[in-house]
Amino acid sequence: MQKYFRKLQTHSGKILAAFLIVFFSFLAYNLYQAPVSGFENKFMFLLKEYGYIILFAWGMLEGEAGLIMAGLLSHTGDMTLYIAIFVAGLGGFAGDQVYFYIGRFNKAYVYKKFRGQRRKFALAHLLLKKHGWPIIFMQRYMYGMRTIIPISIGITRYSAKMFAFINLISAWCWATITILPVWYFGEEILVVLHWAKEHWYFALPFALVFGGSIIYYFNKASKKKEKEL
Numbered sequence: 001m002q003k004y005f006r007k008l009q010t011h012s013g014k015i016l017a018a019f020l021i022v023f024f025s026f027l028a029y030n031l032y033q034a035p036v037s038g039f040e041n042k043f044m045f046l047l048k049e050y051g052y053i054i055l056f057a058w059g060m061l062e063g064e065a066g067l068i069m070a071g072l073l074s075h076t077g078d079m080t081l082y083i084a085i086f087v088a089g090l091g092g093f094a095g096d097q098v099y100f101y102i103g104r105f106n107k108a109y110v111y112k113k114f115r116g117q118r119r120k121f122a123l124a125h126l127l128l129k130k131h132g133w134p135i136i137f138m139q140r141y142m143y144g145m146r147t148i149i150p151i152s153i154g155i156t157r158y159s160a161k162m163f164a165f166i167n168l169i170s171a172w173c174w175a176t177i178t179i180l181p182v183w184y185f186g187e188e189i190l191v192v193l194h195w196a197k198e199h200w201y202f203a204l205p206f207a208l209v210f211g212g213s214i215i216y217y218f219n220k221a222s223k224k225k226e227k228e229l
Contacts, residue, residue, distance in 0.1 A: 023057050048078050052087050055079075059091020059171075060098075062146055064178055071182025072189060085179050089172035092140065096150045096167050103154025110151055117148060124152035136163060137170040 027046065034042040047054060051073060058066025067088050073079040103110055114121065124145060127135045139149040153163060182189060 020057070023053075027054070047073060051079050052083065055084060055087050056091040056094075059088040059175070060095035062092055062095060062140060067175060067178040068182050071179040072186055074179065074183045075186025075190075081179070081183055085172065085175045088179060089168075089175035092171035092174055093164075093168045096139075096171070097164060099147055099150035100154040100160070100163055100167075103151035104160065105154075107155055110155065114148075114151070120145060120148045121152045121155075124149045125156070128153060128156070128158070133162070133166050136166040137173075140170060140174045 027050075030050065031042050031046055034045045036042055036045050047069065051070070055066055055070050070079055070084040070088060074081040074084050124135075127149075135149065136153065139145060142149065150163075150167075
C-alpha cells in the first residue's frame with residue numbers, strides 16, 4: 001500500500017493534468033447538452049447542477065472567481081454555505097498537495113521545466129528560511145508565487161505532514177474569507193452585476209483599470225520583496 005501511495009505521489013503532476021483534461025471535457029459536454037438556451041443560461045444551469053464538483057476543481061486551481069460564484073450561489077440558496085467553504089478549501093488543499101509532491105518526487109523535472117523561474121524559487125526558499133511555516137499559510141495571497149512556493153518547499157526536506165496540516169488550515173481560511181463576505185453582501189453584489197450587464201460599456205473600462213491596478217500592485221510588491229531579501 002505504501003509503495004502504491006508513493007507511486008501516486010511520484011506521478012502527481014501527470015494525474016493532475018489528466019484530471020483537468022477529463023474535468024474540462026466533462027464540463028464542455030454538459031454545457032453543450034444543457035436543456036436551456038443561451039450561453040449564460042447554460043452556464044448557470046451547469047453551476048447549479050454540478051456546483052460542488054466545479055467548485056472543488058476551481059479550488060484546486062486556486063481561482064477566487066470560482067469562490068465568488070460559490071458565495072453568490074450560497075446567497076441565492078443554490079448552494080449550502082458551509083459545504084461550499086468545505087469543498088473549496090478541500091480543493092485548494094488538494095491542488096497545493098499535488099504541487100508539493102511534484103517538487104518532492106520530480107526534482108529533475110522541476111529544475112528543467114522551471115529553469116526560467118529560478119529567481120522565484122530562490123525567493124521562495126529565502127522566504128521559508130526567514131519566516132518558516134507562516135509562508136505556507138500566506139502563499140495563497142502572494143501573486144505570482146502560488147505554484148512556486150509549494151513546489152519549492154517540496155524540493156526541500158520540510159516535513160510533508162507539517163506542510164499538509166498547515167496547508168489544510170490555510171485552504172479553509174482562504175475559502176472562508178473569500179466566500180463568506182460574498183454570501184453576506186450577495187444582494188448588493190447582484191445589483192452591481194445586473195447594472196454592469198446593462199451598462200457594460202461603462203463597467204468594462206472600470207474592470208480593466210481595477211484589475212490592472214491589482215496586478216501592478218502585486219508585481220511591485222513581489223519585486224520589492226526580492227530586493228529586500
